[in-house]
Every structure is written in structure tokens, then in C-alpha cells.
Amino acid sequence: MLIFVFFLHITIRILLTVAQLCIVGSGPAGFYTAQHLLKNCPTLEIDMIEKLPVPFGLVRYGVAPDHPDVKNVINTFTAIAKSGRLQFVGNVTVGKDVTLNDLRNAYDVVVLAYGAAQDRWLGISGENLCNVVSARKFVGWYNGLPEESHLKFDLDAETVVIIGQGNVALDIARILLTPIDMLKKTDIAQHALEALSQSKIKNVKIVGRRGPLQVAFTIKELREMIKLPGNSYRIHLENPEYIDACLPKTSRPRKRLTELMLQSSSMKRSEEDSSKQWELIFHRTPIKIVGDSNANKVNGLVVGINHLTGDDWENPQVEDTGLRETIPCGMILKSIGYKSLPLSDELPFDHAKGIIRQTEGRVEGMQGVFCSGWVASGPVGVIASTMQSGHDVGKRIIEDLKNGIVGTGTRKPGRDAILSQLEARNVEPVTFVEWEALDNEERERGKYQKKPREKIVDVREMIDIAKKGQS
Structure with missing residues (x-):
């Protein structure tokens, strides 16, 4: 044996x-x-x-x-x-x-x-207007992804709508609203840092189709938003009594997250020294993106107001009330998945x-x-x-x-x-050894900017540095 x-x-x-x-x-x-x-x-x-x-x-x-x-x-x-x-x-x-x-x-x-x-699409009219941008492209842009590094965004609009309520949506909102002196200390791509330093964005509305019990972001991301310097906020909870009644049925992470939203919705941060604001808006389904008079740049999002039905709070049915409203904005970011x-x-x-x-x-x-x-x-x-x-x-x-x-x-x-x-x-x-030569170069460039690294965004330059480092 x-x-x-x-x-x-x-x-x-x-x-x-x-x-x-x-x-x-x-x-x-x-x-x-x-x-x-x-x-x-x-x-x-x-x-x-x-x-x-x-x-x-x-x-x-x-x-x-x-x-x-x-x-x-x-x-x-x-x-x-x-x-x-x-x-x-x-x-x-x-x-x-x-x-x-x-x-x-x-x-x-x-x-x-x-x-x-690949980006997911909303499938609504106006989605091809200028300044309607996928989260994937925007994240790639500020993180120095070569294929997105050339993109140009109009950040002159005061109000931005982010469609979706996951961690990526809150990441984008935070990057748009974080004081530039804080961003300078990160490894954000230089072209994005320069563009954001000129941004006129003051209000970011984070819009979701369902309610606060179904958000996909985590408590860590929400805490960061609540503590974001120079920002006030509003969390629009339409039926806090119902939400509170559902808490005993939820998992511990979901309960803690929802309790934080309930507490924060009633404890508005002082708007003193707050030049910017973010909002969480629930029960809104995108219906149409509205363009300006030339019909080539976004200036608003038409949403349907809905309510949730059914006994399953985790996966409720979304029912359209027939009511509509328009959220004025100059930029829309779609964070609806890949x-x-x-x-x-x-x-x-x-x-x-x-x-x-x-x-x-x-x-x-x-x-x-x-x-x-x-x-x-x-x-x-x-x-x-x-x-x-x-x-x-x-x-x-x-x-x-x-x-x-x-x-x-x-x-x-x-x-x-x-x-x-x-x-x-x-x-x-x-090879990985060649990547390490490129990694060292990025770190050296970052030292001059007093940041962890300065990412190289041109593929040809990447290859040349990698190969030269091992020659």
C-alpha cells in the first residue's frame, strides 16, 4: 500500500x-x-x-x-x-x-x-452628448491608463450628476471634490491633476434607481465622503421610519452602513467654509439626457421618480410613479458597471x-x-x-x-x-525585471513632484524606459 x-x-x-x-x-x-x-x-x-x-x-x-x-x-x-x-x-x-x-x-x-x-449603456436618448462620460474612462483618465490619458473633459460645469451608487461612484465624487492640495500628494496622473486644479465643479449629485437599503458602496467609502474637507452634504431619505424598521432584517455591515446614512441625514455638516457639496439622491431612474440649444452638450438629466415594492428589501421591484423631474447639470458620469x-x-x-x-x-x-x-x-x-x-x-x-x-x-x-x-x-x-526599471523611473519622477510616483502614460515611452533600464 x-x-x-x-x-x-x-x-x-x-x-x-x-x-x-x-x-x-x-x-x-x-x-x-x-x-x-x-x-x-x-x-x-x-x-x-x-x-x-x-x-x-x-x-x-x-x-x-x-x-x-x-x-x-x-x-x-x-x-x-x-x-x-x-x-x-x-x-x-x-x-x-x-x-x-x-x-x-x-x-x-x-x-x-x-x-x-467595456462600458455598459443606459440606453436612453442623449447618451452620446458631449460630457456624458463612462466611469471606466474617467477612472482610467485620472489614474493614467494609457488609452484614456488623452481624453479631455469639460470641468467648467458647477453641477455634475453621477448615475450609480457603488464604490466607484463615490471614488469619482471624492476625486472631483477633494481639495487639490490633498490630491497633489497622491499618484494621480499629472494631466488629471492639472485639469482638476482648474475645475469649477461645486456640486456632485450621486443618483440611484433604488433606495438606501440597496446601495452598493461600503461604509468606508461613505465615511470618507462625510469627512471630506471643504464639503457639505445632503442625504435624501424619504422614508426614514421604514428604513429603520428594516434594520433588524439586515446583515451587520448593511445595518452599520444604513445607520450611518440615517444619522448623517439628520446631522447636516455646517456649511461654513464649505465651498462644495455632494448629495445622495435615491429612487430616480434616468429617462433622458437633455442637451443645450445646440443639442451637443448636456445640460440636464430627466429622471423618473419611483418607489420600491415587494417584501424582499434586498431585491425589491422598482415601480415608476409616472412623476418626472429634471436635474440641471453640465456633466454626467455613468457608473453603472462594466x-x-x-x-x-x-x-x-x-x-x-x-x-x-x-x-x-x-x-x-x-x-x-x-x-x-x-x-x-x-x-x-x-x-x-x-x-x-x-x-x-x-x-x-x-x-x-x-x-x-x-x-x-x-x-x-x-x-x-x-x-x-x-x-x-x-x-x-x-519582463518583470524590465517593469522594475520602469517602476523605479516613475518613483524617481514622483520625488520631484513630492508624490509616490509619476505614472508614465505613453506606451512607447514605457517600453523604451523598460528596455533601456536593462541594457
């Missing part, structure tokens, strides 16, 4: 050793999947493919610049990347520089963890939901292909929930390797085949 167990253990180790594995995407989903695999398969090595020359995905380009503590997870990801068992291959776009079929031919296991990069895009026509893709069709991380009909994070679940949760998703997918991969479902055929060529293809196609892959 002991001999059998010994040979079984050796067989499993051989299977895990010879398996060639790559992960597409270097954000939290990709790194947490890699973390579980590397921890539980001591002989496994992984290639991580990223379309940008830099790693870390939404931690670098999605987390608000005034939340440096959230970005500390980069230290964990860096340790994984420098473990000697993960090779970062940056500046490679799957679907353009290499195909999904190329990866499947080169690797036993392919994990798709490339996130969500969708993923298929990077291959062969992928089984749910276009309505914007996710890959999968079961427990296994992509339907594509043996050896897995997906992790938002491309599998949609844009829900925070970094902690993405960690759980990544670890769960890692477990499934290990199960399939051990059970001989994947990695049992002819030995795959792995990275060598992909690097040969990239060379033939004149693609310049960036």
Missing part, C-alpha cells in the same frame, strides 16, 4: 511538473490564481501574459489615487512575480499579437483573467451579461481553458472576493491536473513557442 501511495505521489508530481500553464491578465484575478497554484504545486511554473507593459491591472489603474493602502497588495503580487516560478510577459495583446489558439497549442492550461473593459469582451470568436460568450460561459471556472466546451475574476463573474465584489475567486479556480486546475483531465497529452512547447511567434511578429515583450 505504501509503495502504491509513493508511486501515486510521484505520478502526480510528474504531471504537475510537465504541465505548461499561462494566465492572461496580470490584475488581482490573475495573481491570486497564480498564488494558489504556486503554493499548492511546488514544481509548477506559470507564464503571465499582459497587454500593457506594466502589471497589476485594476490595482494600478482602478484603485483611487487617494487609497494607497488598498494598493499595498502590489507587494504581495510582486513577491509572487519574483518567486522564480512566474514569468511576466507584458506588452502582448491576446487576439492581436497571439491568438487564443496559439496559447492552447503552447500550453496545457490557459487561464483567462483579463477583466472587464462588461468583458471575448478575445476570440471561439470563446463561449454571454454577450448580454458580458462574461465567459463557465462552470466553476471551467470554460464550457474548451478543455484546459479556465476563467477567473470579472471575466467569469461580471464586475462584482472587491479585491478580497477576487482573491477567493482566483483561489477557487486554482483548486479546479489542480483537480484537473491530478485527475488527468488536462496535461496528459504530448508535451506542449510552452513559452518558447510564444516568444518565437512574438519575435516573428515584431512584438517587444516586457
Whole structure:
């Protein structure tokens, strides 16, 4: 019996050793999947493919610049990347520089963890007017995402409406209203800092379709807004008695968040020394975006007033009262979620939901292909929930390797085949060591501005600095 167990253990180790594995995407989903695999398969090595020359995905380009503590997870990801068992291959776009079929031919296991990069639409008239902007683009702009860094926004309007009531909506409101001297100390992109320093925005209205019991932001985000220097606020609660009666049915985090809204709605901050204001407005459904006389720039949002029905306070029915009102504004930011895009026509893709069709991380009909994070679940949760998703997918991969479902055929060529293809196609892959040279340059530039780093936003410049640092 002991001999059998010994040979079984050796067989499993051989299977895990010879398996060639790559992960597409270097954000939290990709790194947490890699973390579980590397921890539980001591002989496994992984290639991580990223379309940008830099790693870390939404931690670098999605987390608000005034939340440096959230970005500390980069230290964990860096340790994984420098473990000697993960090779970062940056500046490679799957679907353009290499195909999904190329990866499947080169690797036993392919994990798709490339996130969500398409905006959701409201589907109402006026959505194409100037200064109607998606949250994704705006966040990318102030965080220095190369593809959004060239954007220009008209910040001369005094009133801005943000549609949506999640953490991203509050992030955007906070960035718009934070005193510029505070923003200067963060890693916000310089072009955004300069534009915001000239901003005339004084009032931000954060509008939601449902009520205070259904908001998607967290208590931490709300506390930051309440304490924001130089700002007064209004939280419009139409039926506080009903809300209070629902509290015993709620989870502890939801209860604490709702209690803070109830307390804050009745405790108005003094407006002395407050040149700006934000508001939380509930039970408003966007109906139409109104343009100016030239019909090319927004000057108002028409909303329908609704009320919620049903016994399920968590997922109530939204019922239109038929009443309408117009909220005057000069800019609208849509924080209503993102969708993923298929990077291959062969992928089984749910276009309505914007996710890959999968079961427990296994992509339907594509043996050896897995997906992790938002491309599998949609844009829900925070970094902690993405960690759980990544670890769960890692477990499934290990199960399939051990059970001989994947990695049992002819030995795959792995990275060598992909690097040969990239060379033939004149693609310049960036290694993690080269990224560290770029990282050092950004930190050095930041010192002159007295900020953590000054992000470089031109891809060609990124590559040149990375390569020069290792020449």
C-alpha cells in the first residue's frame, strides 16, 4: 500500500511538473490564481501574459489615487512575480499579437483573467452628448491608463450628476471634490491633476434607481465622503421610519452602513467654509439626457421618480410613479458597471451579461481553458472576493491536473513557442525585471513632484524606459 501511495505521489508530481500553464491578465484575478497554484504545486511554473507593459491591472489603474493602502497588495503580487516560478510577459495583446489558439497549442492550461473593459449603456436618448462620460474612462483618465490619458473633459460645469451608487461612484465624487492640495500628494496622473486644479465643479449629485437599503458602496467609502474637507452634504431619505424598521432584517455591515446614512441625514455638516457639496439622491431612474440649444452638450438629466415594492428589501421591484423631474447639470458620469469582451470568436460568450460561459471556472466546451475574476463573474465584489475567486479556480486546475483531465497529452512547447511567434511578429515583450526599471523611473519622477510616483502614460515611452533600464 505504501509503495502504491509513493508511486501515486510521484505520478502526480510528474504531471504537475510537465504541465505548461499561462494566465492572461496580470490584475488581482490573475495573481491570486497564480498564488494558489504556486503554493499548492511546488514544481509548477506559470507564464503571465499582459497587454500593457506594466502589471497589476485594476490595482494600478482602478484603485483611487487617494487609497494607497488598498494598493499595498502590489507587494504581495510582486513577491509572487519574483518567486522564480512566474514569468511576466507584458506588452502582448491576446487576439492581436497571439491568438487564443496559439496559447492552447503552447500550453496545457490557459487561464483567462483579463477583466472587464467595456462600458455598459443606459440606453436612453442623449447618451452620446458631449460630457456624458463612462466611469471606466474617467477612472482610467485620472489614474493614467494609457488609452484614456488623452481624453479631455469639460470641468467648467458647477453641477455634475453621477448615475450609480457603488464604490466607484463615490471614488469619482471624492476625486472631483477633494481639495487639490490633498490630491497633489497622491499618484494621480499629472494631466488629471492639472485639469482638476482648474475645475469649477461645486456640486456632485450621486443618483440611484433604488433606495438606501440597496446601495452598493461600503461604509468606508461613505465615511470618507462625510469627512471630506471643504464639503457639505445632503442625504435624501424619504422614508426614514421604514428604513429603520428594516434594520433588524439586515446583515451587520448593511445595518452599520444604513445607520450611518440615517444619522448623517439628520446631522447636516455646517456649511461654513464649505465651498462644495455632494448629495445622495435615491429612487430616480434616468429617462433622458437633455442637451443645450445646440443639442451637443448636456445640460440636464430627466429622471423618473419611483418607489420600491415587494417584501424582499434586498431585491425589491422598482415601480415608476409616472412623476418626472429634471436635474440641471453640465456633466454626467455613468457608473453603472462594466462588461468583458471575448478575445476570440471561439470563446463561449454571454454577450448580454458580458462574461465567459463557465462552470466553476471551467470554460464550457474548451478543455484546459479556465476563467477567473470579472471575466467569469461580471464586475462584482472587491479585491478580497477576487482573491477567493482566483483561489477557487486554482483548486479546479489542480483537480484537473491530478485527475488527468488536462496535461496528459504530448508535451506542449510552452513559452518558447510564444516568444518565437512574438519575435516573428515584431512584438517587444516586457519582463518583470524590465517593469522594475520602469517602476523605479516613475518613483524617481514622483520625488520631484513630492508624490509616490509619476505614472508614465505613453506606451512607447514605457517600453523604451523598460528596455533601456536593462541594457
